[in-house]
Amino acid sequence: MSVTIKDIARMAGVSYSTVSKALKNSPLVSEQTKRKIKDLADEYGYQPNLIAQSLVSKKSGIIGIVWPTVEIIAISTLMTHITAELEKRSYSALLSVGSLETGVRLFNRLHVDGILVFELNRMFDPSESVRSEIPVLSFGLSNVASSYASIDVNRKGAIETAVRYLHGLGHRRIGFVGNLEDHFSKQHDKFLGYMEAMDRLGLPADPHLRVHTRKLVWQEGYRAAKFLLQCRDKPTAIVSASYELTVGIILAMKEAQLHIPSDMSIVSYDHVPQLAHLEIPVTAVGVPVEKMAACIAEAALRMVEHPGDDSPPMAEVELAERLSCAPPKPGR
Amino acid sequence: MSVTIKDIARMAGVSYSTVSKALKNSPLVSEQTKRKIKDLADEYGYQPNLIAQSLVSKKSGIIGIVWPTVEIIAISTLMTHITAELEKRSYSALLSVGSLETGVRLFNRLHVDGILVFELNRMFDPSESVRSEIPVLSFGLSNVASSYASIDVNRKGAIETAVRYLHGLGHRRIGFVGNLEDHFSKQHDKFLGYMEAMDRLGLPADPHLRVHTRKLVWQEGYRAAKFLLQCRDKPTAIVSASYELTVGIILAMKEAQLHIPSDMSIVSYDHVPQLAHLEIPVTAVGVPVEKMAACIAEAALRMVEHPGDDSPPMAEVELAERLSCAPPKPGR
DNA sequence: TTGTAGGCGTTATCAA
């Protein structure tokens, strides 16, 4: 059994309420007894029992994160950053890997201070929206009919930025690799951004320029890129909807002996450092992970500490210019 | 505020201890009152307060998992399976992403039933071994001087199996891609397995046949494979130390226009389904993830439920024959 | 078959 406040009290020869105060640095305790108590606590490695604390104070200092899909790198990276960000603000993060339902239920029983729900590529199934006594903030969930608060990234704007950037470099035939079909998924916003930008810029909306990928894995990116290369009038630039897809696209280029950026320019969604560390540092659009993490953590804490206030805005999308883009070769 | 046992008691017109018993299906309560109480509980969505429960019962039904490195696919997959496995046995898993110290401390304050610590590629730093009142089971940690119980995979045996398998197919020049240098990391066992098998089989221990990779990322595998291909007398088969490395190796082969398995055979560590879904289904060695998850969950629960018993053994390494291996071409 | 009372480790409010 670990040492409790009562053990310390007995050893210090004071009552346990005094110990409680001393450990919280209350001004109601003399410096002398405070010292004695603190020394004792250190010596015996006293750790307050969070369970007991949160039972009485109704505050746990924990944000529960529900994370259904563990295998997307941008999200893994995001998790690390969010955890760090919460810690900075003296909260702790605890993750539950698995279904929304299981996670939300567990965190409700645990009475954490707030819940963060992530769901990136699955379509939102409203029947799954689980009731929660504890405030829930969702990220990347198409919140049709959802009772949760939400914060999200401007995926559409990000892709628009990418297209405009390529257009500015002189590209006209710009391809898109990503989710074209799941209309209820937030992933689809990226496609909308592409279509809208192409349209606005008066660029050809050739269906051969876009390839649907079912999942955000590199194999799909690879497949899609090969497909684009077979095209009679192939693109001079590609916008990719995720880091994983981009990895696949680069491979396909390699295999086809095409040089990036001289033969093909690439802009990738996901503003993560990993994109800078590929063989060719890839120009990226999106909200930088650290900023994203900071905004999400901020929003989550605002939600628990000032319920009712509306959540702070997500940071703006940024473009990180790297080496994967160049003007198209003359004559193309 | 959520509904408590007292609320239900008031509504049912009984005392709250009766409710407590009824909800636990105690035989000390009449069927009739039990029904009434249970209906009420359902109707109002009563969820027992885990905090209060575990404060009194000293049991939380939670296993805390400390997970420092989020970005290795085999581990991500493993997490999902372990969570599922624990749930089957009516426990819940909660992850803490970050340092060993932070995680162990948090879970101690939370008084979870047991802690599982993962650490795959970093060297073990004994100074980091944090004191824990709660039983800790470590996986993949070089437990020099560690006070934690541990369970682990026979990495050495796995790689030996791989080498023997290739040898059986007729290969003589077998390469190895993995961690050659961090002697205190468990990753190093793989290299030892390679060296020992080569030695036992009387195969050439040509230093040019092995390439050190610093991290388990595909870029390193790619780099290593290119290196092996430059070799004057290049290998006819490669043993790869992880899924990520294998992905990189395959890319390098592609780029060099080498066909797998006719030009080069590959066996990869990590018995995960992802290896079967690469363009060429890759022959793998290791303990299959599901089995591994089951063993780890089993060991963790044994540790919390029967302290003192020694942990059950890890499942044996298996070889999954797929399409990435063939006898070497004659004349090589 | 049901209710009462004490306690789990803390915090917070009063009284001393």
Add this chain to the structure above:
DNA sequence: TTGATAACGCCTACAA
């Protein structure tokens, strides 16, 4: 400046 004491939500003897 300190110490009792009541709560937080639940469990478990034990008493009725």
